[in-house]
Amino acid sequence: MVEKKKISRRKFLVRGGLGTAGVLAVGAYIFRNPIRRSILNMVNTMEMSYMGETKNPMVWFEILKNNTILLHSPKVEMGQGTFTSLAQMAADELEVPFDRVEVVHAATATGNIDGMSTGGSTSVSGLWQPLRELAATMREMIKVQAAVKLGVDIGSITVKEGMVSADGRSMTYAEVAEGVTEWPEVDVPKLKPVSSYKFVGKPIPRIDLEDKVFGTPMFGMDASAPNMLYGAVARPTKIGATFVSADTSKAAEMPGVVAVVEESDFVGVVAETYQQAENAKNAISIEWDAPNNLTTADIESMMTVGNGKSTIIQKEGDAIEENDDRVEVLEFRSPIGAHAQIEPNGVLASVEGDKVTITISTQVIGITRTEVAQRLGLDEENVNVIPTYLGGGFGRRLHTPHAVQAAVMSKAVGKPVKYFFTRKEEFQHDMFRPPTHHIVKGRLDPEGSLQSLEHHFVSGDVGNNSVLIPNFVPPILGADIGSIRGGFVQYTGVPNHRAVYWHVQLPFATSWWRSLGLLANTFAIESFMDHMAHKAGKNAMDFRMACIADDEMGKRLKATIMAAVEKAGYTEEVTNERAMGLAASVDAGTPCAQVAEVSIEDNEIVVHRVTVALDPGIAVNPDQVRAQCEGCVIMGMSAAMHEQMFVEEGELRPIIYGPYEMAFMKHAPKEIDVVLLQGIDRPGPVGEPPLGPIGAAVGNAVFRLTGKRLTKMPLRLP
Amino acid sequence: MSISFKVNGESHTVKIDDVNTPLLWVVRDILNLKGTKFGCGKAACGACTLHVDGEAVRSCSYAVKFVEGKEVTTIEGLGNKENPHPVQQAWIEEVVPQCGYCQPGFIMATAALLKKVPYPTDEDIDNNIINVCRCGTYYRMRKAIKRAAELSSENMETETQKS
């Protein structure tokens, strides 16, 4: 599956600039049909690769005069520590001290953007090979150029800590680069052995750590420009409402209002301050055609296995027959989930003549550029999208069309316009995690071994109808590549097993939410496995081990389960009114097992300790891999135990933190132990896989404690 | 109308028509201090937490008229790289932030807590630190809050010895 990737040696750019030593080392990275391959990879629950621009050379590195290497990251930093890991990889191959590498978001004007998105836990794993090759190539180019400048044979050049030395003389990389306009073409050198790396594999503090502690980094919400105005766009509160007409006369007279912008698909206002824009927006009287008064119960009844279209996504052996009274069946449900990221979706757009600058928190830089260019009738080269740090991504920013609305408003007033969602708009116009329903069936043989295991589940859109997936893809694949994440039965050692996916189109947008279908699917399958282990009278770990195939992934999964069990001291006894629950999942090629230790206090589930065992392959930054495990456990607990969007009279509610219950400080476990294993010799996905097991681990612990099987997220005691 | 107050030790007078404008927007858009964040505008998430006369306040829900004659501290004024506040130092030691957006609010809330309760118990932390972090950094935050308490007391001891 993995094709040897090559750097194009024909295309190198050279650019000088203020503060730059006069050189950029850049390369184009060539890929084969990346979209299709990656989608298929995902279908096979493999990780996605980096999908870079395939045609043009791109700026990857700049050498600054102070001998700092500036890395233009095609991936945005959403909090997962990607920038730090990329800097570690680059520093090791470039032979520069770690603190001499700075990472910035690549803007579209500099070309080095990801062809698709930042998402899918792929930033570090996908760039592992290309970024190191680019860095190593640049190091070799510097050596060749240094040989010219020093008048020595290249063989006598050595590089160390950003310095080139030969014959007792030395130069900084910046000095080598100074004034050079023609760079030699070199072959991609052999990469260093991982064991020799000084930075990769070390728990180096995040490079954005201090900035984030002192309040200095710029998020999309922090963008500003001289003469900037604020925009606001009226949005309906009801699901599926369509615009009929607007009376903007009152809004136009409001203090501070500069313009009312009426387009065929939206009505907005532009005013001097944020509050004035909001006040004016609220004064627009809009008639919406609101077609329904749906309720949560309506959505649940739509979202029931048997509705919609089905696809068998996994099939081995025979199906369980109807009316087989040896078969155990449990049903599970998960609710609509909101992203609830703290930074609202926001954008600053500045249209000057035929040039547009968009500063935005987005996971889809290229798509945002295309959409803005198309709406304004411009060439894409005229639209520069400048990405910023994201105040949480989690998939919420995998489509950011509000950039288009801000650009239209900016064009209308001839000044920069900043626009962001209110929290109510953020909650009601989220692209939610779809609700799901699962029927899991299994049959034991007389010895208590699992003979059959089936997962039948239904979900709304995740990948379907997303701007990331071309329209022709879903009919070919037959299943939504996002919904099915975690929906495959990982117990392929069970002789008869299958997974059947049903798709139901919901009347509101659902889409990517961190880990996609993984949390709900794992909750269903792993709660059921616990049920069957109990039925079989076996230990939850032993029961699972017997069901896992002995292939490479199976071995890695077994190893994580054993590691979690050992570290947690997993027991099925209730001790001091606490009990433990075990669950495991494989997501995008990364296995994860978790043990949750819970008690019940005032009829509420309290999670005291969670043990995580994860096999991410090479942990480029083990501390940040741990941080991802901790974060996934807490975000997963929040989703599995607290969160739920309701549909009331055709409106998605609630609209604010608080009523939208979430895990707070007091709910977070006081102990989270993380064990990292390395089952493969490259980095695998990290940012989502640890979200899988937590719901089931907590539910299974509650079962050990109370004998009650919780089958509905959010998990509540009856 | 003019409103005069101090921010991070510096005196400012702002002219503003709507005196109910949230302090948050005055700090961000007029004084250009962007470290204090907008999260919800409803005093529900705590991203906009700053100090007014040393007390934690959610500035999205604090009309600017109330700040007349008072002293405001924002994340930019709490400490800096050369001289970090103990809470910031602890946050660095424990490598707390992920996306980082909610962190200034948490840091300000924690600094206010330590002023009132130098050695907070887990219960004090649970009761007082009720901001929202979506990345789930609560686990490291709790460790950092306790570490900050140690650092604060070390600082105090040093100062006592000096005097």
Next chain:
Amino acid sequence: MKTQSILFLSLFLVAVLLWATTGRPIAPIYIEVPTDEETALSSEEAFHKMMDVLTHERCVNCHPSDNVPKQGDDSHPHYFGIGRGEHNSGYQATNCTTCHQTENNPYSGVPGAPEWSLAPHSMRWEGLNRFEIAESMMDPERNGGRTPEETLHHLTEHELVLWAWTPGVDAEGNLREPPPVPLDEYRGAVEKWFEEGHKIPSK
């Protein structure tokens, strides 16, 4: 009372008919203002009018029987785990004034008034009926040692109490519901009841 209701009903029907037949706004309708004597409340009526207010969630939400303030027309526990704290005003560093100022905030929808806080635990009303609340309110052991005059003052003059009639908007900008009796009528009823010796009617 009965005649009055019939009168109002007839007027209303006439108005509806007028509106329906002419399609025009109805002309102002004048009704006779009853004299004081006619409206004079008995002590018991005054009591019930007063208690219609004091049993409303605008009042009871801040007189909880546990240590958790309540919010909204459904009196749900205050979000975010807010509690009474040592001084009825929240926890040490995160307390009422972290979010609630001395006025309602029109943008956030966070309500506010001077001395925003919970009534002390001795003054818990939640779960009590109107007679029990009145007993509690008049009992110096439970009402903070207030004399009847001081209690009257609290009920009719205290800004935090009067906030109930200007409760502002909620997080979505919708007006909060005030108590079911207009402020003037409520004040009249409270004064009347105290004047008449603040007798709690038998249940």
